[in-house]
Amino acid sequence: MSHRNLEEVLKAAGNTVAMLRNSQIGAYVYPVVPSEFSNWRDEQTAWQKTAVLFDQSHHMVEQYVQGPDTLRFFTHLGMNSFASFPVDRAKQLAPTSYDGYIIGDGILFHLEKDHMVFVGRAPAASWIEFHATTGGFNVKTKKDDRSPGNTRGLAINRTNYRFQIQGPNAWKVIEKLNGGPVPELKFFHMATMKIAGRTVRTLRHGMAGAPGLEVWGPYAEREEVRAAIVAAGREFGLKEVGSRAYATNTCESGWIPSPLPAVYTGEKMRKYREWLPATSYEATGSIGGSFASSNIEDYYVTPYEMGYGPFIKFDHDFIGKEALQKLAGKPHRRKVTLAWNADDVVKVWRSMLEQGDPYKFLDLPLSNYTSATYDKVTKNGKQVGLNMFSGYSYNERSMLSLGIVDPDVELGAEVKIVWGEEGGGTKKTTVERHRQIEIRAIVSPAPYARQAQTTYHEGWRSKATA
Amino acid sequence: MKTLEDVLQATAAKGQSAVDLLRNAQAGPNVYPGVPPEYTNWRDETQAWQKACVLFNLSFHMADLYVEGPDATKLLASLAINTFKNVSPGRAKQFVPCSHDGHVIGDVILFNSAPDKYVLVGRIPALNWITYHAQAGKHDVKLELDERSAARKDPFNRKQYRFQIQGPNAMKTMEKALGAKPPEVKFFHVATLTIAGKKVTALRHGMAGQPGFELVGPMAEGDAVRDAIVRAGEEFGLRLVGGRAYSANTLESGWIPSPLPAVYSGDKMKPYRQWLKEDSYEARASIGGSFVSKKIEDYYLTPWDMGYGSFIDFEHEFIGREALQRLAKGAHRKKVTLALDNDGVLKVIASQLQKSGRGKFWEFPSAVYSMHPYDKVLADGKAAGISTWVGYSANEGRMLTIAILDAEHAEPGTEVTFVWGEENGGTKKPTVEPHRQMEIRAVVCPAPYVEAVRKTYTDRGWRTQATA
Numbered sequence: 001m002s003h004r005n006l007e008e009v010l011k012a013a014g015n016t017v018a019m020l021r022n023s024q025i026g027a028y029v030y031p032v033v034p035s036e037f038s039n040w041r042d043e044q045t046a047w048q049k050t051a052v053l054f055d056q057s058h059h060m061v062e063q064y065v066q067g068p069d070t071l072r073f074f075t076h077l078g079m080n081s082f083a084s085f086p087v088d089r090a091k092q093l094a095p096t097s098y099d100g101y102i103i104g105d106g107i108l109f110h111l112e113k114d115h116m117v118f119v120g121r122a123p124a125a126s127w128i129e130f131h132a133t134t135g136g137f138n139v140k141t142k143k144d145d146r147s148p149g150n151t152r153g154l155a156i157n158r159t160n161y162r163f164q165i166q167g168p169n170a171w172k173v174i175e176k177l178n179g180g181p182v183p184e185l186k187f188f189h190m191a192t193m194k195i196a197g198r199t200v201r202t203l204r205h206g207m208a209g210a211p212g213l214e215v216w217g218p219y220a221e222r223e224e225v226r227a228a229i230v231a232a233g234r235e236f237g238l239k240e241v242g243s244r245a246y247a248t249n250t251c252e253s254g255w256i257p258s259p260l261p262a263v264y265t266g267e268k269m270r271k272y273r274e275w276l277p278a279t280s281y282e283a284t285g286s287i288g289g290s291f292a293s294s295n296i297e298d299y300y301v302t303p304y305e306m307g308y309g310p311f312i313k314f315d316h317d318f319i320g321k322e323a324l325q326k327l328a329g330k331p332h333r334r335k336v337t338l339a340w341n342a343d344d345v346v347k348v349w350r351s352m353l354e355q356g357d358p359y360k361f362l363d364l365p366l367s368n369y370t371s372a373t374y375d376k377v378t379k380n381g382k383q384v385g386l387n388m389f390s391g392y393s394y395n396e397r398s399m400l401s402l403g404i405v406d407p408d409v410e411l412g413a414e415v416k417i418v419w420g421e422e423g424g425g426t427k428k429t430t431v432e433r434h435r436q437i438e439i440r441a442i443v444s445p446a447p448y449a450r451q452a453q454t455t456y457h458e459g460w461r462s463k464a465t466a
Numbered sequence: 467m468k469t470l471e472d473v474l475q476a477t478a479a480k481g482q483s484a485v486d487l488l489r490n491a492q493a494g495p496n497v498y499p500g501v502p503p504e505y506t507n508w509r510d511e512t513q514a515w516q517k518a519c520v521l522f523n524l525s526f527h528m529a530d531l532y533v534e535g536p537d538a539t540k541l542l543a544s545l546a547i548n549t550f551k552n553v554s555p556g557r558a559k560q561f562v563p564c565s566h567d568g569h570v571i572g573d574v575i576l577f578n579s580a581p582d583k584y585v586l587v588g589r590i591p592a593l594n595w596i597t598y599h600a601q602a603g604k605h606d607v608k609l610e611l612d613e614r615s616a617a618r619k620d621p622f623n624r625k626q627y628r629f630q631i632q633g634p635n636a637m638k639t640m641e642k643a644l645g646a647k648p649p650e651v652k653f654f655h656v657a658t659l660t661i662a663g664k665k666v667t668a669l670r671h672g673m674a675g676q677p678g679f680e681l682v683g684p685m686a687e688g689d690a691v692r693d694a695i696v697r698a699g700e701e702f703g704l705r706l707v708g709g710r711a712y713s714a715n716t717l718e719s720g721w722i723p724s725p726l727p728a729v730y731s732g733d734k735m736k737p738y739r740q741w742l743k744e745d746s747y748e749a750r751a752s753i754g755g756s757f758v759s760k761k762i763e764d765y766y767l768t769p770w771d772m773g774y775g776s777f778i779d780f781e782h783e784f785i786g787r788e789a790l791q792r793l794a795k796g797a798h799r800k801k802v803t804l805a806l807d808n809d810g811v812l813k814v815i816a817s818q819l820q821k822s823g824r825g826k827f828w829e830f831p832s833a834v835y836s837m838h839p840y841d842k843v844l845a846d847g848k849a850a851g852i853s854t855w856v857g858y859s860a861n862e863g864r865m866l867t868i869a870i871l872d873a874e875h876a877e878p879g880t881e882v883t884f885v886w887g888e889e890n891g892g893t894k895k896p897t898v899e900p901h902r903q904m905e906i907r908a909v910v911c912p913a914p915y916v917e918a919v920r921k922t923y924t925d926r927g928w929r930t931q932a933t934a
Binding site: 026027029035036037038039041042045149150342345346349350352353354355358361363364369392394397398399429430431432 | 494502503504505506507509510513808811812815816818819820821824827830835858860863864865896897898899
């Protein structure tokens with residue numbers, strides 16, 4: 001009954017896909033942060049029109065690595081070049097399996113000499129911890145896990161608070177906090193500044209082309225720093241963003257947060273599976289959606305498919321290098337935004353007012369019902385891709401999802417997303433009995449740009465939403 | 467510290483009314499803290515209370531006021547429209563105080579555990595009113611308020627847990643948890659039970675026409691009792707109900723959770739307003755919706771509006787008695803359910819996918835966006851009444867509201883129009899994004915709407931008569 005590790009869990013389950021598609025873990029929760037500060041419509045509007053404060057203090061794991069081998073260690077895991085990665089720089093880290101498939105991704109911060117922290121979902125953090133503790137590197141690790149989904153009154157104590165100030169007015173807010181001009185660092189460069197008399201570390205970030213900052217510091221200082229940002233932002237229309245709106249900002253910015261970690265197969269990955277606890281994300285997480293393959297490897301994705309092709313540098317040895325070298329230069333599926341047909345979306349809601357099983361409930365603004373979304377995308381009846389993260393944008397007045405499509409599927413093409421699961425639905429707790437429906441969608445760029453709406457004028461989109 | 471009266475006078479000095487203040491209050495709907503929005507998903511959780519059984523966790527969103535002492539009964543009876551003749555230890559009843567003008571202050575549940583020992587549970591306006599009179603009338607009582615989680619610094623450090631086991635399989639679950647048949651207890655009577663080795667105070671309750679229990683005990687024992695019930699209920703399809711589904715359940719049972727406390731006007735109420743603090747519920751409450759009147763009195767409800775006309779007992783002295791005697795002779799509005807027209811609802815929802823002219827966002831399942839929803843209901847373009855709670859029933863597959871209509875429009879089957887959203891793009895409440903008002907046709911139906919409830923509650927149900 002009680003298994004010690006992922007490998008044992010998988011052996012007992014027999015069928016990995018069935019296990020994950022019927023996981024009982026429930027919704028993927030963005031914890032602690034209130035669901036809405038004002039309302040998610042105005043909060044979404046603010047990141048495009050004024051400014052927002054994202055509170056990222058709770059939903060991500062912080063995985064620290066410290067010691068003389070720190071840089072050598074991350075070079076060993078990362079497909080990116082580490083040739084120039086000094087202190088006070090950050091980079092996206094997307095480690096792959098030996099076969100070149102994505103384990104996960106997140107941001108790696110170079111905090112000080114021989115000291116880095118990875119911030120992101122659990123899978124990449126666990127992969128880092130495993131190799132750092134078993135790979136013979138001279139490093140120490142420290143993990144600061146994400147906050148629990150249901151706190152039930154327990155005190156939360158993270159190492160750091162982590163905020164982002166984003167939106168077209170973000171820099172004005174930052175300069176007001178600083179009491180004067182702030183030198184605009186290059187993207188993903190780090191510095192420090194004072195907020196409310198506290199020293200905070202900053203990462204130059206940005207959204208929709210406007211510069212912003214990620215700021216962090218000791219968790220105990222979070223409320224004073226937050227209060228100062230909110231006060232400074234008032235005249236610039238800054239809004240605090242709750243957990244409902246937060247998770248959907250990626251529908252506009254085009255990052256896919258939840259590829260399935262490619263850890264379930266392969267002899268070379270066995271040691272890792274034996275190390276991952278039976279309570280891990282990998283052993284308990286869920287797959288949801290209409291894409292049902294008997295082979296778990298069909299759920300794996302490559303860095304090329306996630307849009308990380310340009311990061312890959314073969315100037316160093318790293319796990320997955322040989323596999324990626326074989327893939328390089330071949331045609332790849334590519335990341336796109338799918339803009340859903342309004343009439344088809346309304347059909348989903350209409351079904352809730354009609355007799356019989358409804359279509360799968362389409363929640364707003366975040367419509368995922370699982371840790372890792374995998375819906376079938378078809379064209380002319382043939383599968384041409386996967387839908388991997390779905391939500392509604394009040395800014396774009398559209399359901400927007402992120403996915404990957406075959407290389408020959410062009411921007412502007414009409415495809416169909418199969419929404420809902422087969423046979424009335426799997427046994428996931430978030431799945432009520434329902435029917436599947438095909439929803440038309442226009443293949444659009446990721447990130448989704450407003451120009452997409454003016455460019456693809458022909459067809460139903462302009463008509464349906466006119 | 468400033469008082470509600472100060473706040474209202476400052477508002478008046480700016481040329482604004484109490485209505486302006488409350489309709490633009492910076493407060494969204496009441497929250498259901500301490501429980502996740504969904505344990506599984508709100509569709510299945512909603513269906514479970516009609517098809518299997520559910521555990522509601524009511525431990526966090528209501529305030530408890532303990533009233534004890536030689537004058538306790540006298541104090542409470544002097545504020546209640548209902549009689550205290552049938553109050554005795556081991557019984558509970560609805561407690562509905564009114565203002566001097568006969569308008570409802572609040573509506574809570576009163577438990578009588580021993581002679582002159584009570585606890586009242588619900589939204590705080592009724593409890594504030596009791597506290598004020600206990601002090602102003604120098605009654606010999608001891609009061610202790612245990613605030614709801616959202617209003618305290620230690621949100622989850624409540625004195626008591628409070629669960630309900632409801633649904634057609636509720637008694638089977640209870641039998642399994644108790645290891646014996648649950649004792650025969652009359653509706654709204656209390657028994658002491660043992661679950662998981664813990665002593666539990668059990669109020670015989672019911673929902674959707676099916677018997678159930680409300681279980682109360684010390685907070686520290688809550689987890690053990692809940693876990694035992696969840697285990698017992700496994701084979702009977704028990705589901706834990708999260709905050710999203712919970713707030714929609716009243717649409718089916720027909721109870722109005724949100725009368726505006728009738729405290730904002732009237733000279734006789736002024737001392738009370740001078741007692742209520744500027745940070746009280748009453749000073750911070752929000753009104754939302756399409757019903758707009760300059761007069762705050764138009765938002766007040768009578769006991770008849772709430773369906774409590776039959777509760778009123780003129781045999782005893784109580785605040786509001788004279789006013790209610792006068793009102794008793796006039797016409798009364800009627801509480802009904804409105805079943806909203808599907809196409810009209812879909813137009814609102816579909817407008818979210820339009821460039822402009824979007825209606826007020828329609829949340830599933832509870833579409834309430836203020837502490838006190840008040841929407842306009844029209845018949846042939848003229849005012850026919852107001853609508854209060856609004857949302858979707860996953861059991862009925864309909865959008866429903868609990869409304870209060872003039873008698874001439876309250877006949878089941880009458881067609882009326884429900885106006886969704888606020889005027890001129892919306893008020894300044896944080897939960898209100900810019901939107902336009904939209905009209906939705908609706909059919910008048912009985913309250914409660916659910917057929918099983920309608921049938922069973924007519925004779926014995928607390929929503930109608932039995933606890934009057």
